[in-house]
Amino acid sequence: MSQPSSASVTTAGPSSDWVLELEGVSVRRGTKMILDAVGWQVAEDERWVVLGRNGAGKTTLVQIAAARLHPTRGTVHVLGERLGGSDLSELRPRIGLASAALAERIPADESVRDVVVTAAYGITGRWREEYEDFDTERGTDLLRLFGVDHLADRAFGTLSEGERKRVQIARSLMTDPELLLLDEPAAGLDLGGREELVEALAELAGDAAAPVLVLVTHHVEEIPPGFTHLLLLRDGQVHAAGPLEEVLTSENLSGAFGIPLVVERAGDRWAARSAR
Numbered sequence: 001m002s003q004p005s006s007a008s009v010t011t012a013g014p015s016s017d018w019v020l021e022l023e024g025v026s027v028r029r030g031t032k033m034i035l036d037a038v039g040w041q042v043a044e045d046e047r048w049v050v051l052g053r054n055g056a057g058k059t060t061l062v063q064i065a066a067a068r069l070h071p072t073r074g075t076v077h078v079l080g081e082r083l084g085g086s087d088l089s090e091l092r093p094r095i096g097l098a099s100a101a102l103a104e105r106i107p108a109d110e111s112v113r114d115v116v117v118t119a120a121y122g123i124t125g126r127w128r129e130e131y132e133d134f135d136t137e138r139g140t141d142l143l144r145l146f147g148v149d150h151l152a153d154r155a156f157g158t159l160s161e162g163e164r165k166r167v168q169i170a171r172s173l174m175t176d177p178e179l180l181l182l183d184e185p186a187a188g189l190d191l192g193g194r195e196e197l198v199e200a201l202a203e204l205a206g207d208a209a210a211p212v213l214v215l216v217t218h219h220v221e222e223i224p225p226g227f228t229h230l231l232l233l234r235d236g237q238v239h240a241a242g243p244l245e246e247v248l249t250s251e252n253l254s255g256a257f258g259i260p261l262v263v264e265r266a267g268d269r270w271a272a273r274s275a276r
C-alpha cells in the first residue's frame, strides 16, 4: 500500500473516544442545504442504521463519514482524526465503504477475486501490482464469509445484483477497516437476495471483532438483527437519533418520511406500512 502524507489530517489527537463525531455539520450546494447543522456521535461498540426518504442527505452524510467530502461548516472527527484538508489517504484505508458510486467504477471484466484484493491498494482495477499471499488469502476468506467464494474467477460484470452486493461488502472489509459504511447495500435485490444480505449483516453485527457499522437504507425491513442505533434524517437535518428501540417509533418514522406510518416489530425484525 502507498505511504501517503498526512498533510490534511489534523493530528491534534482525538477529541474523544467517538469513532465518528459530527458537530454542527452543514453541506451547502448553491442555495440548497443538503445537510443542515447535523450533530452525530458514534461509539465503538455501536451498529447504526441511517434512515430517511429520497434526498434526505444520507449519501452526503456517508461521504463525510468516509472522509470523501468536507462539510461547508462544522467539525468532523473520524477515528480520532479531524477532517481538515484534502489529503486524507492515511485515514481512508481505515474506513470501508460500499456504495453504488464505487461499484460503478469496478471494471466489468475484473475478476471477482481482483475486485476484492485491489481494495488493499484502494483501487478498482488490477494493473501490475504484486499482491502478497496474505492479501489473496484474505480476499478468499472474505468471499467465503459472504458465500461468494465459488465466484472468485468470474468477471464482476457477469454477476447478479445480489452477488455483486456481497462481493462489494467483502471488498469493503479487505483493509480490515475500523469503520464500515454501507450505503444502501440491499438496493435492487429481490426478496431472497435481501434476506441473505440481512442475514450476512446480522452475523457481522454480532461479531465483536467486526468494525463499527453504519448502514444506510430506505426500509426498516432491511435493518439486520444486532443493529443498535438509528439516525433518522429529514431534509438534511437529524429528525431523531439514539438507541434503535427508542427511536424507531411510528411517530418518529412518520415525521421523518412526512406521511403517517405504523411501525411493527416481529421478533428481531421491523416492518412499516401506511397508517391511512
Ligand SMILES: Nc1ncnc2c1ncn2[C@@H]1O[C@H](COP(=O)(O)OP(=O)(O)OP(=O)(O)O)[C@@H](O)[C@H]1O
Pocket (backbone or CB within 6 Å): 029, 032, 034, 052, 053, 054, 055, 056, 057, 058, 059, 060, 061, 218
Ligand atoms: N452536488 C450537488 N449539487 C446540488 N444538489 C445536490 C448535490 N449533491 C446532492 N444534492 C442534493 O442533495 C440532496 C441530498 O442528496 P443525497 O444523495 O445525500 O440524499 P439521499 O438521502 O442519499 O437520497 P437517496 O435516498 O435518493 O439516495 C438531494 O436533493 C440531492 O439532489
